[in-house]
Amino acid sequence: MNIKTLQRRDVGRLVLAGALLIGATVAFIQPARAADEAPDALVKRLSTDVLDTIKADSSIKSGDVNKIMLLVDSKIMPNVNFQRMTASAVGPAWRQATPEQQKKLQDEFKTLLVRTYAGALDQVSDQTVTVRPFRGSPDDKEVLVRTEVKGRGDPVQLDYRLEKTPGQGAGWKVYNLNVLGVWLVDTYRTQFAQEINKNGIDGLIAALAARNKGNGRG
Numbered sequence: 001m002n003i004k005t006l007q008r009r010d011v012g013r014l015v016l017a018g019a020l021l022i023g024a025t026v027a028f029i030q031p032a033r034a035a036d037e038a039p040d041a042l043v044k045r046l047s048t049d050v051l052d053t054i055k056a057d058s059s060i061k062s063g064d065v066n067k068i069m070l071l072v073d074s075k076i077m078p079n080v081n082f083q084r085m086t087a088s089a090v091g092p093a094w095r096q097a098t099p100e101q102q103k104k105l106q107d108e109f110k111t112l113l114v115r116t117y118a119g120a121l122d123q124v125s126d127q128t129v130t131v132r133p134f135r136g137s138p139d140d141k142e143v144l145v146r147t148e149v150k151g152r153g154d155p156v157q158l159d160y161r162l163e164k165t166p167g168q169g170a171g172w173k174v175y176n177l178n179v180l181g182v183w184l185v186d187t188y189r190t191q192f193a194q195e196i197n198k199n200g201i202d203g204l205i206a207a208l209a210a211r212n213k214g215n216g217r218g
Helices: 002-026 037-056 064-080 083-096 099-118 184-214
Strands: 128-131 140-150 156-164 171-180
Touching: 037 156, 064 099, 064 128, 083 099, 083 156, 083 171, 083 184, 099 184, 140 171
Parallel strands: none
Antiparallel strands: 128 140, 140 156, 156 171
16 A cells, blocks of 8 residues: 555544644744743644634635745744654655655655644644543653544544654654544554665655655645
8 A cells, every 4th residue: 555545545544743843833932931841731722723813814714825834844843843743754764765755754844744734734624632631740741632623523542652852942742633532643654664665765755755746735
């Protein structure tokens, strides 16, 4: 099964995860404030802000890829450990990749996510987010924050894995998302591994680039 098949199969159940991840570009916190918030409070505020912003911005709801991409670069990248996210999706081969290949992988993976989920933002309507009871402790370096997204249909489980980054003001950063029991990074890892086994790291980069060029919305 190739990357295109993977996207067709999983876009439905990952749509809200993708919408919140990409939509967060317009409402993500500034890094200095991140250090002052507990991870569950952070997720609650971000999720609410993101949904409200998507609902209010017609160009984002319509999937304006260029606008979304600009906002990803300026807002979301400082608040998500995207290198860790990409490395986890690529798997063991990441350690053998050159710095140039790693950069290309991050760029193409980011574009893949933006283009895959941009067209799904118009499905955001009356959803609200509830954070489930948090079981973390002040000493934790990595935590799981569980939420439910409620709308017209059945509630959707949407969970976040966050890490506490070192340094004053660094705060918490998201490195994976789970919707309906499926982790976004794990979903891509199997398919990326198949491509790497066949054609190597450069083959994966080429496959991602071709997919991104072939369809503006994944």
